[in-house]
Amino acid sequence: MEVSVIRKNMKFMPDSSRIVTRFFMNGDIRTQELVGRIMLMKEKQVNLTLxxxxxxxxxxxxxxxxxxxxHFENVRGLIDEMHINDEDLSEERKLLIGSYLTMExxxxxSAxxxxxxxxxxxxxxLNKGEKRVVISFRVTGEGHVSSIVFRRGIIDKDNNLKMMPIGNNIEKAEVLHKIIFQKKRIARKLDEMDTLDIYPTIIDKLPEEFEYxxxxASLKRELEDAVIPYEKRQAYNELVWLLDSFYDIQFKHDSDISERVIFPISDAESRGIEDARFVRFIDDDNSETVMGTYTAYNGHATLSKLISTNDFYSFRVTPLHGEGSKSKGMALFPKKINGKYAMLSRIDGVNNYLMYSDRTNVWKDPIxxxxxxxxxxxxxxxxxxSPLWTEEGWLVITHGVGAMRRYCIGASLFDLDDPSKEIGRLPEPLLYPLEEEREGYVPNVxxxxxxxxHNxxxxxxxxxxxxxxxxxxxxxxxxxxxxxxxxxxxL
Structure with a gap:
């Protein structure tokens, strides 16, 4: 039996006018030389230039x-090394220095x-048959750096989607490192990362629970010793890389959802936040949280992370642990199954796997x-x-890759009580690239x-x-x- 698919006449296109600011500097020496040139300017020239x-x-x-x-404060240490008097740094001169350390x-x-x-x-x-939705997108710009943006819309009774107007200014979130770390869990995660065995020298000096x-502060004291072996310094960098992956972010409440961008924050995701899979999770007490999994990429390695929010203003981001998290494309079920969280994954890059856990951030024993x-x-x-609950079973929308690396979308059905049991799978793609959909950054996808x-x-x-x-x-x-x-x- 063929399944008819109606492609709606709506396109979401890249827009090069959507810009944010980024901190920019060309190394310590060149930055100090730049500041030196600005310090030679007369105050009137500073004001006119600003x-x-x-x-x-x-x-x-x-x-x-x-x-x-x-951005000025980001280089305050370098400026202090230049022995510049504070009275010579007017507010306008600070702003001017900061402007030279900023880029759009x-x-x-790109996408x-x-x-x-x-x-x-x-x-x-809402009117009868309508549903208000939030759509997230992966967007990329120069260098293919990926981030997450949002759009809000309403699906009507005929399944037509009306999108809300887009705001004019894009806002990056304020980053908050207020998470309490447990030493044992950090040590286990470092073991999973196959890191060097030297890291306990600093871990052991930390309390069982500690703040960022x-x-x-402890790391700064350790690094004051100029004679640190290369391997030990690398181990410290790995520890920083890991702990920087835990954070909260907060957007201002006067921003529209279309103006909020989750831009790469930690070193672990410096080259991009890839393929966020969001789901509205309903817990046993009927509380609801939007959770998502995404892949953090730093240009060399990937790290699976979990992001959650109750309002799309505040988000908590944590890395995922366990051998089952060493993969891309993790997708959380929208509710617990037999008292446990459940997750889909593709840990070997070829097949689909299922995992259960008592916690949302630890995933082991993939099936x-x-x-x-x-x-x-x-x-x-x-x-x-994420899987979709239906009375007939868990509906899982899949992607398959075939000859010429053509990506198609399929569908499978799994047992509600035991989603390791496949009830059925479409033998043909539900959706495949039409002729007019074949060209792009990655063709045939x-x-x-x-x-x-809905409806x-x-x-x-x-x-x-x-x-x-x-x-x-x-x-x-x-x-x-x-x-x-x-x-x-x-089948």
Whole structure:
């Protein structure tokens, strides 16, 4: 039985006008030389130069003065080394120095792709058959650095999506390191990372529970010893890399959701935040949290991370632990199964796996539940977001990679009580790249990071060749019948 797919006439395109500021410097010596040149300027020249900068850039960023001062403070230590008197550093001169340490970055100039959709927390003031949704996207700019952005919209009774207007200014979040660390858990994570055996020299000096600031102060004391072996310094760097991966972020409440960008923050994700898979998780007490998994990439290694929020203003970010977390494409189930959290993953890069855990950030003992079966998925099979609950079973939207590395989207059905049991799988792709969808940053790709069910339909946002995004609608009853029949036909 074929399943009809209706591609809706809506496109989400990259927009090079969407910009943020980034801290920029060219090493300690060149920065000190730059500051030296600015210090030679007369105060009147400083004011005139600063006024020109404000005329050109103030309208493009909210509170650009605060950004300049923050970037000035980033090099305060270097300036102190120059023995510059504080009375020579007027507020305007500080702002000017900060402006030279600032650059604009177009976050979505290259691609706007890999969408994930969840129900918004606010479902008030809607007409019958409508649902308010939040869609996240992976966006990339120069150098293919990835970050997360959001859009809010309403799906009507006919499954047409109306998007809310987009805000003018993009805001990066304030980073808060307020998490309490447990020494034993940090040590276990370092073991999983196959790090060097030297790190206990600093770990042992920490209390059983410690704050980020305590760790940083302890590390600073350790590094005051100029004669530190290379291996030991590398071990310290690995520890910093790990602990910097734990943080909270906070957006201002006067920002629209379309103005909030989760930009790479820690060294672990310096080259990008990839493929966030969000899901609205309902706990046993009926409390609801939007959780997501994503892959942090630093140009050399990946780290799976969990992000959660109750309002899309405050987010908590933590790395995932356990041998089952050493993979890309992890997707959390929307509720517990038999009292445990459940997660999909592809730990070997080829097959789909299932894991259970008592905690959301520790994943061990993966169970293989799917392997490539049909030619369009022979290279590998993976998930396209978190499973969806239906009365017939867990609906898992999958992606398969076949010849010429063409990515297609499929669907599978698993038992509600034991999702290691596959009930059915579509023998043909649910969605494949049409001729007009084949060209992009990565040709011949359709891909999704999360869908929802609305009005007895599957609402499936998807990326088009890693460049833009669109969405499709599938009749749920028709899809479930096809999945159940696939088992009868000899899956």
């Amino acid at each position: 006024e020109e900068i404000f005329r050109g850039f103030a309208r493009r960023h909210r509170s650009i003065s605060d950004i300049f001062l923050k 970055y177009s976050i979505e100039s 706007f792709f890999n969408p994930s959709i969840v129900e918004d927390f606010d479902q008030t003031n 600031s305590t760790f940083r 293989q539940i799917q392997k490539p079966l049909y030619p369009w998925e022979f290279t590998h099979i993976g998930n396209c977001g 359709v891909y999704s990071c999360g869908s929802i069910i 007895n339909s599957l609402i499936l946002p998807y990326a088009v060749s890693d460049y833009s995004s669109a969405y499709a609608v599938v009749d749920l009853a028709e899809l479930l019948v096809a999945l159940k029949n696939s088992k009868k036909q000899g």
